[in-house]
Amino acid sequence: MAGVEGRVAIVTGSGGGLGRQHALLFAQRGAKVVVNDLGGSRDGTGAGSEMADQVVTEIIDAGGEAVANYDNVATPDGGEAIVQSAVDAFGTVDIVVNNAGILRDVTFHKMDDAQWDAVVKVHLYGTYHVTRAAWPLLREKSYGRVVVTTSTSGLYGNFGQSNYGAAKMGVVGLINTLALEGRKYNVTANAIAPIAATRMTEDIMPTEMLSALDPAYVSPLVVHLASEECTDSGEVILAGGGNYARVHYMQAKGAQFAEVPSPDDIAAQWSTIMDMDGAQLGRPLSG
Numbered sequence: 001m002a003g004v005e006g007r008v009a010i011v012t013g014s015g016g017g018l019g020r021q022h023a024l025l026f027a028q029r030g031a032k033v034v035v036n037d038l039g040g041s042r043d044g045t046g047a048g049s050e051m052a053d054q055v056v057t058e059i060i061d062a063g064g065e066a067v068a069n070y071d072n073v074a075t076p077d078g079g080e081a082i083v084q085s086a087v088d089a090f091g092t093v094d095i096v097v098n099n100a101g102i103l104r105d106v107t108f109h110k111m112d113d114a115q116w117d118a119v120v121k122v123h124l125y126g127t128y129h130v131t132r133a134a135w136p137l138l139r140e141k142s143y144g145r146v147v148v149t150t151s152t153s154g155l156y157g158n159f160g161q162s163n164y165g166a167a168k169m170g171v172v173g174l175i176n177t178l179a180l181e182g183r184k185y186n187v188t189a190n191a192i193a194p195i196a197a198t199r200m201t202e203d204i205m206p207t208e209m210l211s212a213l214d215p216a217y218v219s220p221l222v223v224h225l226a227s228e229e230c231t232d233s234g235e236v237i238l239a240g241g242g243n244y245a246r247v248h249y250m251q252a253k254g255a256q257f258a259e260v261p262s263p264d265d266i267a268a269q270w271s272t273i274m275d276m277d278g279a280q281l282g283r284p285l286s287g
């Protein structure tokens with residue numbers, strides 16, 4: 001049984017969509033949940049308490065434990081306040097699921113600074129602020145499970161989502177290092193790359209595809225990654241419509257030069273540099 005019973009879990013952006021499913025499943029499995037949601041619209045404008053409150057009511061009605069929090073993940077104060085609400089309500093924090101997100105889709109050619117900043121602030125800075133505020137507590141208690149939410153738009157690219165893709169790849173860079181730094185404190189950090197029918201994807205995918213992508217499929221993976229039994233760290237797992245698959249960089253055998261090569265030497269060896277036959281999982285230089 002995925003061990004999250006009695007654990008304190010923060011799920012950001014859990015007033016709807018994927019986050020709501022994660023929060024409901026954590027509560028069902030006996031975790032105490034901070035349901036954080038700013039309550040705004042898909043592009044991050046607006047705010048309200050209703051979304052988070054509704055999920056808390058659902059959890060409590062089903063016999064679980066949860067509190068609502070309406071702070072903004074995109075600011076340092078917001079991150080602190082979210083973690084503080086876990087401490088105030090439940091005394092500590094064990095699990096941080098960074099799920100809150102917005103979209104401002106536009107081709108790079110037309111991107112303005114406001115569109116870039118808004119998306120990077122919520123996804124990358126938001127993940128940083130909440131995780132940063134929780135990190136000392138996790139380290140001190142020698143227990144922690146951090147989950148971040150990436151996307152195929154970051155891993156592989158998606159037309160019109162350069163701001164979103166950059167932020168989503170940023171959180172993968174973050175967990176790669178958190179996995180190394182958290183290891184001796186029993187703090188893991190992993191990423192999920194979900195694919196689900198939510199308000200974020202309702203006009204992006206065709207209806208028949210969306211009908212197969214119930215967000216509930218993604219949450220068991222999140223609860224597993226957040227459980228005591230799962231000690232894997234620094235992993236990226238894709239999940240959608242019942243399919244779950246590890247994603248990892250592969251490093252080719254490559255070409256080795258004894259001396260600094262010329263650009264022409266590189267060109268001459270290009271097919272060897274690019275050849276993925278015999279490629280292995282990429283590994284950090286240290287740690």
Ligand code: NAI
Nearest residue numbers: 013017018038039040072073099100101151195196198200
């Ligand atoms: P959603 O729009 O239903 O959920 C996002 C939630 O985050 C909303 O409830 C929103 O109010 C909240 N939120 C937004 N900004 C916030 C802030 N600054 N502070 C606190 N809460 C905030 O969308 P969905 O699909 O459930 O997205 C959840 C996560 O999954 C996001 O990070 C998204 O980028 C990611 N994702 C979703 C995919 C999908 O297929 N639905 C694909 C890849 C990634």
